[in-house]
Amino acid sequence: MDQKRVKVQFKVMLPKDVEQRFREAAMKRFEYRKGALGKAAEHALSEWTGSVEDKERRRQEIGDPVKAIRGILKHVNMSSVDLQHSISKIRTERYVSHRRKHLS
Numbered sequence: 001m002d003q004k005r006v007k008v009q010f011k012v013m014l015p016k017d018v019e020q021r022f023r024e025a026a027m028k029r030f031e032y033r034k035g036a037l038g039k040a041a042e043h044a045l046s047e048w049t050g051s052v053e054d055k056e057r058r059r060q061e062i063g064d065p066v067k068a069i070r071g072i073l074k075h076v077n078m079s080s081v082d083l084q085h086s087i088s089k090i091r092t093e094r095y096v097s098h099r100r101k102h103l104s
Contacts, residue, residue, distance in 0.1 A: 010041075 014022070026040030062068045076083060 007038075 022040065022044075023037065026036045030036035030039050073083070078086070
């Protein structure tokens with residue numbers, strides 16, 4: 001059974017430049033047809049809410065982020081302080097190497 005979706009009016013205040021860019025993109029995407037802004041807004045809002053819902057679902061699946069990463073480095077045989085010093089040395093070497101390449 002094909003049900004019609006009920007449409008509602010939804011007003012928002014946007015910066016002028018965002019509104020102009022949105023109108024231009026909507027017209028290009030929906031070929032300057034009647035309802036182009038509405039279709040574009042529906043698409044944009046659906047995409048955004050879907051993204052927010054996905055992030056929330058993943059956050060709930062992970063639960064406690066500390067528990068999620070616990071044990072990841074258990075195979076590393078050095079203290080956290082030694083690991084920090086080692087990483088600092090690696091990053092410094094990479095930075096110096098990068099600078100040499102771009103300054104030469």
